[in-house]
Amino acid sequence: MRTGISVEEALELVLAEAKGELPVEEVPLKEAFGRVLAEDLVSLVNHPDQDDTAVDGYACWQEDTLGASRENPVRLRVIGESPAGRPFAGKVGKGEAVAVYTGAPIPEGADAVIQVEDTQREGDYVLLLAPASPKDIRPRGDDLKRGEVYLRRGDLLTPGRLGLAAAMGYARLKVFRRPRVGILSTGDEVVEPGEPLPFGGVYNSNAYSLLGLVEEAGGEAVLLGKVEDQPEKVLETLEAAGHLDLLLTSGGVSMGDYDVVRKVLEESGEVVFWRVRQQPGKPLLLARLRGVPVLGLPGNPVSSMVSFFLYGRPFLFRLQRRTDPPYRSLTAKALTPFKGASDRKAFRRGVLSFEGELLVRTTGNQSSGVLRSMALGNALVVLPPGRDVGEGEMVEVIPLTFVL
Template sequence: MRTNLSVEEALALVLAEAKGELGVEELPLWEAYGRVLAEDLASLVDHPDQDDTAIDGYACREGDTLGASPETPVRLRVIGEAPAGRPFAGRVGEKEAVAVYTGAPIPQGANAVVRVEDTRREGEYVLLFAPASPKDIRPKGDDLRRGEVYLSRGDLLTPGRLGLAAAMGYPRLKVFRRPRVGILSTGDEVVEPGEALPFGGVYNSNAYSLLGLVLEAGGEPVLLGKVPDRPEEVLARLERAGPLDLLLTSGGVSMGAYDVVRRVLEERGEVVFWKVKQQPGGPLLLARLGELPVLGLPGNPVSSMVTFFLYGRPFLFRLQERTDPPYRPLKAKALTPFKGAKGKKVFRRGVLAFEEGLVVRTTGNQSSGVLRSMAFGNALVVLPPDQDAQAGAEVEVIPLTFVL
């Protein structure tokens, strides 16, 4: 078992465990939002499938309209109209025009469009007060070309990408199965919300914070409840967890006599590492129970959430082969001081905002038991070991994607 790892060493070992195959399922478009594509998608069509108009106006021959102005309007005969979905079947000749509406195919013979705002209709004729232009014609395949790949295996299906898949002609999509993630809380002091809270007890907030984090990362949470600090009960619950791709435990991984999760995993599984040189979340543990990867998260609410965000989220992204990174560090100006820690990489909670540039301020109390900082803070301020940050300094920040 390795211990006292750097953040970077720990993350590399966690990602090395994300080697299972999730399998693929096929879903109709309306069920595929938020899932991850399991295949490249090439467009089945050209879009538009012919030259069409980007505006409402009149399609005509550009040469017939040169010199048109409010003082010297050009007069054209209107020979028909072309709403979107009902193309004009004829051909535009000299001094002729067809009324067209956004998305309508350009009629044969026309090579330019004049905006309706620059015209006045007079019976079967139209007066043009500006020349027609080809720039408002969208060429065939301007958006999509048949056979070209626009979405790739591992792409998250956002609203825009779901619409793009539909525009390419796909009614169903192959996506990766959601990773099943077990969530087990431990501790004699832990009780479920709604139950009477005994003296010294705490409500099981970790299970529901982690449930949200797993869902947000594309996983399927499996709530396994909570168990007391007794090794035999912890082991029994783990063995009954069912088929999982990752198991999360919260609590029981530190150095106390009642931190039994680590002891159980050492005896019945294989501990890959224990303890990372970071704050909060130092007692993080990575283990295997048979073929099942286990992330033993600390019991303090902030530590539990931060360690999942830094390690569990990248694990799930790797399993799903996602093409987007699990988080994107940025630079911001600190408006308040942030305190570092000796020999440890620190992740302080902050409020990130744009005020003539990116700025970040502290959420206040940085204790790992103050869950409010994860509810209303929207970023982690990253401090290297042995370094504080004073107000005015440039700092690294990681936006928390799950905070509005």
């Protein structure tokens, strides 16, 4: 077992546990939002499937309109119209025009379009107050070309990508199964919300914060409830959890007599590392139990959330083979001071904003027990060991994408 390792070493060891590949399942397009593609997608069609118009107006010969102006309009005979879905069947000849509407195919013979704002209709004729132009004609395959790949294996299906898959002709998509993530809370003092709160008790906020984090990262959260600080009950619950791709435990990984999760994993599993040089979240633990990776998160609410964001989220992204990064690092100007830790990398909660430049200010009290800071904040301020940041200095920030 390794102990007292750096944040970078811990992340490398966590990612190494994301082995194998999740099963693939096929789902209807309407159920695919938020899932991760399991194969590259080639377009089944050209889009548009023929030259069409990008504006409402009139299709005609460009040569007929070259001298058109408001002072000297060109007069063309309107021989029909071409709404989207009902293309004009004839051919446009010299001195003729066809009324076209956005998305409609360009009639045979026409090579230019003039937008309706630059025309004036007079019965069966139209006056062109400016020259027609080919710039508003979208060529066949301008958006999508049949046989080309536009979505990749590992792409998260966002609203735009879901619409793109539909435009490419797909009614069903192959996606990775969501990783099943068990969430187990420990501690005799932990009480479920809604129950009477005894003296010295705390409500089980960690389970629901982690549930949101897991779901936001593409996982399927499995709430395993709470167990008392008794090794046999902890092990019994862990072993009865069923198939999991990751197990999260909350609490019980520090050095106290009642921190039984660590003891259980040391005796019945295999501990990879314990304790990371970071604040908050120093007691973080990584283990294996019956082949399942276990992230032993600290019991303090902020420590639990920050640790999952830094390690659990990248694990789930890696397991799903996602093409987007789990988080991004930016640089912002500090509007308030941020105090670091002498021997550890510190992650402070901040409020990130943009006012001509990126700015970040503290959420206030940075204690790892102040869950309110994770509700107010939308970024982590990253401070190397021994570094404080003063007002006006530049600092690294990681946006919390589950807030932004």
